[in-house]
Amino acid sequence: MLAAMPPPPTPTTPQQGEPATQPPAPGTTRDAPPEAHPLTRDRSDACPGALRLHSADDGRLARLRLPGGILTNRQVEALAVAAERYGDGHLTITSRGNAELRGIGESCGTGLAELLRHTHLLPSERHERIRNIVASPLAGLDGLGHGTLLPRLRALDALLCAEEWTAALSGRFLFALDDGRGDVAGLGADVTLLAQAGDAPARDAQAGNAQAGNAQAGNAVVVRVGASTLKVAASDAPRAALEAARAFLATAAAAGTGAWRVRELPPGHTVDLATALAHANIPADPTLVPPAPAPTPATTPTPGILAGPEGAYTVVVAPVLGRVSAAQLRALAGPGGEVRVTPWRGFVVPGFDERGARERLRELGDAGFVTAPDAPWAGVGACTGRPGCAKALADVRRDALPGTGGLPVHWSGCERRCGRPHGDWVDVTATADGVYTVAVRGARERQVPLEEGELTQAVAAARRAPHGPPRTT
Numbered sequence: 001m002l003a004a005m006p007p008p009p010t011p012t013t014p015q016q017g018e019p020a021t022q023p024p025a026p027g028t029t030r031d032a033p034p035e036a037h038p039l040t041r042d043r044s045d046a047c048p049g050a051l052r053l054h055s056a057d058d059g060r061l062a063r064l065r066l067p068g069g070i071l072t073n074r075q076v077e078a079l080a081v082a083a084e085r086y087g088d089g090h091l092t093i094t095s096r097g098n099a100e101l102r103g104i105g106e107s108c109g110t111g112l113a114e115l116l117r118h119t120h121l122l123p124s125e126r127h128e129r130i131r132n133i134v135a136s137p138l139a140g141l142d143g144l145g146h147g148t149l150l151p152r153l154r155a156l157d158a159l160l161c162a163e164e165w166t167a168a169l170s171g172r173f174l175f176a177l178d179d180g181r182g183d184v185a186g187l188g189a190d191v192t193l194l195a196q197a198g199d200a201p202a203r204d205a206q207a208g209n210a211q212a213g214n215a216q217a218g219n220a221v222v223v224r225v226g227a228s229t230l231k232v233a234a235s236d237a238p239r240a241a242l243e244a245a246r247a248f249l250a251t252a253a254a255a256g257t258g259a260w261r262v263r264e265l266p267p268g269h270t271v272d273l274a275t276a277l278a279h280a281n282i283p284a285d286p287t288l289v290p291p292a293p294a295p296t297p298a299t300t301p302t303p304g305i306l307a308g309p310e311g312a313y314t315v316v317v318a319p320v321l322g323r324v325s326a327a328q329l330r331a332l333a334g335p336g337g338e339v340r341v342t343p344w345r346g347f348v349v350p351g352f353d354e355r356g357a358r359e360r361l362r363e364l365g366d367a368g369f370v371t372a373p374d375a376p377w378a379g380v381g382a383c384t385g386r387p388g389c390a391k392a393l394a395d396v397r398r399d400a401l402p403g404t405g406g407l408p409v410h411w412s413g414c415e416r417r418c419g420r421p422h423g424d425w426v427d428v429t430a431t432a433d434g435v436y437t438v439a440v441r442g443a444r445e446r447q448v449p450l451e452e453g454e455l456t457q458a459v460a461a462a463r464r465a466p467h468g469p470p471r472t473t
């Protein structure tokens with residue numbers, strides 16, 4: 001029988017795969033409260049990057065930050081070349097929409113860096129690990145939300161790379177740019193920019209400086225850091241995010257616990273967002289705390305075809321267990337010149353007409369991608385597990401089972417549960433080689449009895465867990 005399972009632990013050491021965040025307790029906000037037991041960090045984070053490679057059991061590992069998940073077709077080709085020439089021929093997509101290369105040879109680091117530099121995937125060596133930005137993958141494509149995020153995304157990335165002090169941010173510190181639909185706003189970022197329709201705070205034209213409460217028409221953006229939320233003009237949003245990060249570093253230094261993330265700040269140490277924006281001469285208005293609902297299929301890209309405004313179509317696919325071959329990568333390059341990597345380990349390819357979209361979806365299905373929300377591997381994820389991770393108790397990618405829909409399911413090789421999803425999900429964790437526990441996490445938290453040899457049925461039953469009360473986050 002299944003033993004009672006404790007909640008996933010807070011990560012305290014570097015992990016294989018993208019750092020995952022602690023799932024919130026039912027009824028709590030997703031990213032506002034600090035840790036119940038504040039951590040004390042006595043060193044900087046050891047997150048791998050494009051230049052700082054991590055030694056894994058299957059060779060060296062590089063994690064490539066892809067701000068907003070946005071790639072040009074040329075960069076898609078560069079990643080395919082990188083996988084073939086320097087890695088094991090594959091790319092793993094992380095829960096932040098970044099990419100990992102595994103199996104890198106000892107002498108390949110220089111060549112990889114050179115390739116990334118030439119394709120603008122490594123704009124700043126000092127900042128390569130802190131360019132952690134997720135953005136709504138469908139922004140500007142499907143008529144939902146408040147339009148494109150590209151200018152805001154590029155501006156924030158440029159600001160991060162232009163400042164020396166930003167290199168002091170942890171490789172885990174995360175920015176989220178949400179177009180207003182509430183998808184990446186629920187991913188527990190440290191600094192969230194949530195687009196809103198309506199009036200934005202403006203400058204006092206006569207005084208020439210910040211004047212909160214003086215509204216002008218135009219889109220506004222809510223800046224959220226921990227429990228603090230303020231509304232700023234869209235044009236000020238990237239700078240506001242930068243100042244919020246600067247204020248976090250100052251708060252963390254004052255707290256003296258070495259916090260890497262906002263939620264790790266000890267009680268009594270909160271980021272003073274209002275003062276930070278005022279010092280930077282950024283007009284800001286108080287605003288209600290926006291909800292941070294868990295992303296749902298209605299707000300996140302699910303495999304298939306999306307019709308957008310003016311006859312434009314977008315193709316959405318996902319690689320099985322988040323791992324894609326070089327050949328599959330090349331098959332993604334789209335007529336819009338752009339491919340977007342999602343924090344749900346999928347790809348968004350815009351720029352089709354309807355017929356072209358249907359054709360490409362079929363081709364990508366033939367290439368092995370998940371192309372429908374009810375496909376057997378849709379919603380199934382797994383950490384690295386054996387043989388790549390020394391901590392793994394099992395080869396989870398071999399053991400993972402296709403399913404029949406329902407809650408997302410994540411297979412973990414140990415209780416760290418790297419890359420686990422947000423919201424409600426089914427947790428399948430190895431306790432020994434080939435032995436797993438099954439539980440539903442999130443608002444529907446419960447254990448799932450598992451008899452010997454009943455893994456398939458237990459996982460399927462857990463994924464069909466009845467809907468609990470709606471989240472109040």
Ligand code: SF4
Nearest residue numbers: 016383389413417418
């Ligand atoms: S086995 Fe999986 S969950 Fe455990 S540390 Fe390795 S990658 Fe993370």
